[in-house]
Amino acid sequence: MLKIKDLHAGLDGKDILQGINLEVKAGEVHAIMGPNGSGKSTLASVVAGKEEFDVTRGYITFENHDISELDPEERAHKGIFLSFQYPVEIPGVSVTNFIKTAINETRKSKGQADMPASEMLKMIKEKADMLEIDRKFLSRSLNEGFSGGEKKRNEIFQMAMLDPKLAILDETDSGLDIDALKVVAKGVNKLKSDDNAVIVITHYQRLLDYIIPDFVHVIMDGKIVKSGTKELAYELEEKGYDWIKEELV
Amino acid sequence: MSFKDKLLSSYIGLEDYLEFDSPLHDVRNNAIKIFEEKGFPTKKDEEWKYTSLNALLKPDYSVYSTKERNVELKNVRKYFLHEIDTYKLVFVDGVYSSFLSETTHDTLDVCLMSAALNKSKYKAVIEAYFNKAAKSDSLTALNTAFTKEGAYIHIPAHKEVEKPIEIINFSTGNEAAMFLQPRNLIVVGENAHVQIIERHQSLSSNAVLTNSVTEIFAEKRAYVDYYKIQNDEASASLIDNTYISQQRDTVCRVHTFAFGGNLVRNNLNFYQKGENCDSTLKGVTILEGKQHVDHNTLVHHIAPNCESHQDYKGLFAESSTGVFNGKIIVEKDAQKTDAFQQNNNILIDDKATINAKPQLEIFADDVKCSHGCTIGQFDEEALFYLRSRGIGLKEARALLMYAFANTVLESVKIPELKTRINKLIANKIGVSLGFEL
Ligand SMILES: Nc1ncnc2c1ncn2[C@@H]1O[C@H](COP(=O)(O)OP(=O)(O)O)[C@@H](O)[C@H]1O
Ligand SMILES: [Mg+2]
Numbered sequence: 001m002l003k004i005k006d007l008h009a010g011l012d013g014k015d016i017l018q019g020i021n022l023e024v025k026a027g028e029v030h031a032i033m034g035p036n037g038s039g040k041s042t043l044a045s046v047v048a049g050k051e052e053f054d055v056t057r058g059y060i061t062f063e064n065h066d067i068s069e070l071d072p073e074e075r076a077h078k079g080i081f082l083s084f085q086y087p088v089e090i091p092g093v094s095v096t097n098f099i100k101t102a103i104n105e106t107r108k109s110k111g112q113a114d115m116p117a118s119e120m121l122k123m124i125k126e127k128a129d130m131l132e133i134d135r136k137f138l139s140r141s142l143n144e145g146f147s148g149g150e151k152k153r154n155e156i157f158q159m160a161m162l163d164p165k166l167a168i169l170d171e172t173d174s175g176l177d178i179d180a181l182k183v184v185a186k187g188v189n190k191l192k193s194d195d196n197a198v199i200v201i202t203h204y205q206r207l208l209d210y211i212i213p214d215f216v217h218v219i220m221d222g223k224i225v226k227s228g229t230k231e232l233a234y235e236l237e238e239k240g241y242d243w244i245k246e247e248l249v
Numbered sequence: 250m251s252f253k254d255k256l257l258s259s260y261i262g263l264e265d266y267l268e269f270d271s272p273l274h275d276v277r278n279n280a281i282k283i284f285e286e287k288g289f290p291t292k293k294d295e296e297w298k299y300t301s302l303n304a305l306l307k308p309d310y311s312v313y314s315t316k317e318r319n320v321e322l323k324n325v326r327k328y329f330l331h332e333i334d335t336y337k338l339v340f341v342d343g344v345y346s347s348f349l350s351e352t353t354h355d356t357l358d359v360c361l362m363s364a365a366l367n368k369s370k371y372k373a374v375i376e377a378y379f380n381k382a383a384k385s386d387s388l389t390a391l392n393t394a395f396t397k398e399g400a401y402i403h404i405p406a407h408k409e410v411e412k413p414i415e416i417i418n419f420s421t422g423n424e425a426a427m428f429l430q431p432r433n434l435i436v437v438g439e440n441a442h443v444q445i446i447e448r449h450q451s452l453s454s455n456a457v458l459t460n461s462v463t464e465i466f467a468e469k470r471a472y473v474d475y476y477k478i479q480n481d482e483a484s485a486s487l488i489d490n491t492y493i494s495q496q497r498d499t500v501c502r503v504h505t506f507a508f509g510g511n512l513v514r515n516n517l518n519f520y521q522k523g524e525n526c527d528s529t530l531k532g533v534t535i536l537e538g539k540q541h542v543d544h545n546t547l548v549h550h551i552a553p554n555c556e557s558h559q560d561y562k563g564l565f566a567e568s569s570t571g572v573f574n575g576k577i578i579v580e581k582d583a584q585k586t587d588a589f590q591q592n593n594n595i596l597i598d599d600k601a602t603i604n605a606k607p608q609l610e611i612f613a614d615d616v617k618c619s620h621g622c623t624i625g626q627f628d629e630e631a632l633f634y635l636r637s638r639g640i641g642l643k644e645a646r647a648l649l650m651y652a653f654a655n656t657v658l659e660s661v662k663i664p665e666l667k668t669r670i671n672k673l674i675a676n677k678i679g680v681s682l683g684f685e686l
Pocket of ligand 1: 011016034035037038039040041042
């Protein structure tokens, strides 16, 4: 589904990502862990098409098509979804109106008509209930004045509505208490199927108790320095990252 | 002959026809002297540094409409807030249109300045209020000298006006170039409430220059909610001079939506004369092409324990230019003043410009005064966020423009008006979103 080959990307002539190789197949869950500043969010943003970063080497394919030249919205239309580490506040635009716009813009790109209002409402209700989101919350301005946890839950709500093929969750667990974490994990697991894939970026093994990864990768200084299975996450939780550094030397 | 000379000579013609015993006679004569002395402002005047009237003064304007022209309701209906019931004062080329208007004398007066100036029953009000809040700058004085027609609104004490009042000035293009000087007087009695919508609308592509003066008097505990819709043709220019005099415990709010026209200058002046006044000045400006809008605000805090809130948002595309000149004066006696001013601008294109200048003159020591001004581009992170959810660049920008203007829109108290303004904004930025905000 997603193939990243020797990806170098950065800003102002300085590479943040220094040769990432990663392959994610349909049906898989990958976890990416790594210290602060190692390039996790940068990787997620580059896959989602953030133009601020220059790709200097390597390429990204999605379902066997090179997506390097595509706009962020075109990538979204193909089924790539990024749950932001820091979702942006948009005053004056309600959660409901925002998600309606996002869904109908995606449909428009595929030559489909707008989703009928009744169908939209039914889906909104169903996904909000699943994520235990109060209906009142949906008429609030997008992310404005939301707590950290509310923002993350809202990201997962949007993910559930958009039903992506590849979901990248960038530290969706930070700011969540254990109950909220379980609800979010439930949402992700419900979405999961053999046809789609999830990349979970996290600092803590905690989330991985609920969203069980097939592979765990450790990223340091813009490179994947170690890959393994979910046991690697426990090891990192216990011993931190230093031992990997030592191993590398 | 320069436009100034033309005006001076047509004043002599006007004087002949005015009644000499009218109390206004001296007021007019003094006013024309001020205009004769000062003339039109130029860029040498500090207050007019960024706005030049030169090009505007070139056409050979008709000062009075020579022919009467009817406009058909079906052609202008869209300019009214026809979704709801309103009082209407409609002027066509400066002449009152009884056909399009809906006035009243039933407990409140929503009628004509010409009637108020000539009928003895209004004499006391005219003497007490007319030209009492207006400044004596040259443009206001020019309007005063020629005062003939406009809205006269008098709300008696404790009256809550049940529907909004619309003041609409149409120009038909009957004359090759038309100079209009509406003069409005609005007196809101003690504890009375009123909502007013003002609009200037050209119906042709002929040149129009309007020099409008509006005086608003809010007696104690009065509530005045005023909306200015400026979405005129590219050949129409407007100089709006509005003076609001607030007695104690009053709330006065003015929202200015500046989307159209060639050149617009808004001189918006608030005078807080009693304690516990609350003044709100908000605006959304969205310009393109070579449009120019200059907001010149004054909040004069004269009495203690008052508040003022200013929030102006501007979006400037292509080679449009904006000016925001916000002056706050806090007099020595105006202790515990809380004055807030915010002006945020987004330059959509490189060629657009904004000149922003806050001016604070504070003579009291126990005051809270804050002001902030930003000039920027779109927030890239926010754009990326929207686009990553499948929303195209153009629509994403539109959503951000709405979000940006929202702090002003959210305080529009007439829902149908808010919907209208949303549509105007959507039109202006060239997108249709599948919902109304
Ligand atoms: N917009 C940016 N401008 C400047 N530096 C950036 C920007 N985004 C990321 N970086 C730098 O790139 C490195 C990786 O950041 P990031 O991908 O956010 O790390 P992580 O998500 O792993 O904590 C850091 O050194 C960070 O300072
Ligand atoms: Mg990060």
